[in-house]
Amino acid sequence: MKSTLYILLVLSLLFFPSCKTETKKKEKKALPQKPNIVFIMSDDHAYQAISAYNDTLIQTPNIDRIAEEGVLFTNASVTNSICAPSRAVILTGKHSHLNGKIDNNMPFDTTNVTFPQLFQKAGYQTAMFGKLHFGNNPKGFDEFKILPGQGDYYNPKFITSKGDTIVNGYVTDIITDFTLDWMKKRRDTTKPFLLMYLHKAPHRTWLPAERHYKVFTKKTFPLPATLFDTYDTRGTAAKTAEMGILKEMQLRYDNKLTKEVTDELKVEDKYDWSPLDRMTTLQRTSWNETYSPISEEFRKSYPAMNDSALTVWKYQRYMQDYLATIAAVDENVGRVLDYLDENNLKENTVVVYTSDQGFYLGEHGWFDKRFMYNESFKTPLLIRWPNVITPETTEDEMVQNLDFAQTFLEIAGINAPEDMQGESFLPLLINEKEKWKRDAVYYHYYEYPSVHAVKRHYGIATKKFKLMHFYYDVDEWEFYDREKDPMEIRNLYNDPDYANIISEMKEKLSALRIKYKDSDEHNNRYIQIYKENGWIK
Structure with a gap:
């Protein structure tokens, strides 16, 4: 008899929740009115x-x-x-x-x-x-x-x-x-x-601010895994972009070498002005106390540097200053x-x-x-x-x-x-995540030909995959498996194992372009405006 009553009690708890539990389920947190x-x-x-x-x-x-x-x-x-x-x-x-x-x-x-x-x-x-x-x-x-x-x-x-x-x-x-x-x-x-x-x-x-460059210029940072990427599976865009640390990062403008050192080493700098020009005499004096020894050390080391060593040196200087500005x-x-x-x-x-x-x-x-x-x-x-x-x-x-x-x-x-x-x-x-239905996002970049030479492209990304189309002076596609290749170094656009997925992604991309009212007509109109203003030929 006792065991039967125990079973009935357990079943009642399972199938008939208490009033307190039911009330808690229905409660919805009131949001503050007009928060800052x-x-x-x-x-x-x-x-x-x-x-x-x-x-x-x-x-x-x-x-x-x-x-x-x-x-x-x-x-x-x-x-x-x-x-x-x-x-x-x-x-x-x-x-x-x-x-x-x-x-x-x-x-x-x-x-x-x-x-x-x-x-x-x-x-x-x-x-x-x-x-x-x-x-x-x-x-x-x-x-x-x-x-x-x-x-x-x-x-x-x-x-x-x-x-x-x-x-x-x-x-x-x-x-x-x-x-x-x-x-x-x-x-x-x-x-x-x-x-x-x-x-x-x-x-x-x-x-950086003085309080930070004195600290960060003494730091060394780990190298990214793809620092020496050769873009083997990618198309024209990645290979022709002009934002490489080795070639496009400027020794004086970006890495803060003195003009005297770059002139002595016959290293050309793309920009003929210094970002330090707005400093006061006192600010510049303090700056030189830290950065002049860096220039002198580079002057001695540069003749023996190969491309790899120069890339690593530039990367470290880049990180020292970039991260120091973030500290502020x-x-x-x-x-x-x-x-x-x-x-x-x-x-x-x-x-x-x-x-x-x-x-x-x-x-x-x-x-x-x-x-x-x-x-x-x-x-x-x-x-x-x-x-x-x-x-x-x-x-x-x-x-x-x-x-x-x-x-x-x-x-x-x-x-x-x-x-x-x-x-x-x-x-x-x-905490109402069930109301969020988005499964893909749309991207479109336009500024080409221009600084850094990154070609025009649009694309779609889901949590698992990414599809991009480069256009204007090329017609190239790239596709990445974001889960298996998070560093995006293997373009799988021509991989037959992904043919069906790529086809589905293209359909999704077309649908998003319609949803967001983007089209080739927009692209052509903006290209024409560029030509009329003499920004491109």
């Missing part, structure tokens, strides 16, 4: 140079804090890996061919509606400090202080609504000073705010996070850290970006939203910079325009 948003973006910050992704090159404890207290996206990517077009995609939520900013040459169409304009209209206080890269009067901001174009690392000029101003100091520190000054003195505490905090670093030419970014991100935490702003503020694209840190022998290969296609994305995002979450769903506008608008409860093309990934932030 702090959007932090660096320029050319490779995900490989954030220790939350990879701790072999540098430690970035402050940027990592965002992931530790929130979510780390491992499959975030861009739609067009180049600075100004990426920023235009972020602001408009539309692909480059529709917002018109296909490359760094084409002007930004100011009739585009940007998401900060919508935030401002909805009652948010808005501010932008740092690098925009295009336009001198960004719409939708109550206050802005932005660098003209690329801007300078030392003693930079800023464009403001009240005129231009030059500020002495180091750019990463100054941008943060502006940001904190606004939050402390001019933030309207009765309104939610949208703050765009945008760093120049670590963009070329990688000039990380420190300053920490300053902003500390301010939010210490002033009761943490709980109701969404903090986003990203880059306008990825970057090559010696992979495939390259620096720069532009290609759809992983290192420039993928971008870091870390988001903190206390009491909403589960801390230490890792998310591998495919999101893009195209999605930022709609995601932020939905977070703020603002309706997005129908012509925006992204998808809000809010479901991924609030």
Whole structure:
């Protein structure tokens, strides 16, 4: 009898959950109304140079804090890996061919509606400090202080609504000073705010702050596995690109050798100006104390260097300066996070850290970006939203910079325009992953012929595969198995074992081009504009 009652009790628990359990299932966490948003973006910050992704090159404890207290996206990517077009995609939520900013040459169409304009209209206080890269009067901001174009690392000029101003100091520190000054003195505490905090670093030419170059120039870094890639299975594009560390990285402009040494060694430098020209006498004196001995050491070693040794030397110098500029970014991100935490702003503020694209840190022998290969296609994305995002979450769903506008608008409860093309990934932030349906993303790069000579191409990526089509002066396809070949060194386009998969990927690619309203007509129209402006023949 006792055993029978025990069995009935167990069955009742299995098939008739308690009222408490049922209530818990139905509970849905209420999202904060109109939270603040702090959007932090660096320029050319490779995900490989954030220790939350990879701790072999540098430690970035402050940027990592965002992931530790929130979510780390491992499959975030861009739609067009180049600075100004990426920023235009972020602001408009539309692909480059529709917002018109296909490359760094084409002007930004100011009739585009940007998401900060919508935030401002909805009652948010808005501010932008740092690098925009295009336009001198960004719409939708109550206050802005932005660098003209690329801007300078030392003693930079800023464009403001009240005129231009030059500020002495180091750019990463100054941008943060502006940001904190606004939050402390001019933030309207009765309104939610949208703050765009945008760093120049670590963009070329990688000039570190004094406190960091004295440390990082003494460091040695591990070589990437594909530093000496020979592109055996790939087509014309990879073989003709002009962003190789050996040939295209400049000894004076990039690696900071003195003109006296390059002249003595009869080494030609592509650029006839120095990125150090804006330094004060005191700043230059301190710089020379560290970098002149490096030049002298190179002068003695260069005659015996073969191509491999020169590549390794250039790579180490590149990493020393590039990573040193990131050290300043990380420190300053920490300053902003500390301010939010210490002033009761943490709980109701969404903090986003990203880059306008990825970057090559010696992979495939390259620096720069532009290609759809992983290192420039993928971008870091870390988001903190206390009491909403589960801390230490890792998310591998495919999101893009195209999605930022709609995601932020939905977070703020603002309706997005129908012509925006992204998808809000809010479901991924609030544990409603079943609502996220995307299985592929689209990419299109246009700036050719131009600097670095990366050919025009478009393509599609899923979690497993990637298909790219290079066009304009070539007609070549490349296909990669992303799971079996994560470094993307084996082009399998002509492998019969993948014929069916490639056919399916081509169908998916055609469907995405239709969905996003891209076409060969767009390509031809932009090529014609290039010809009319004399940018290409």
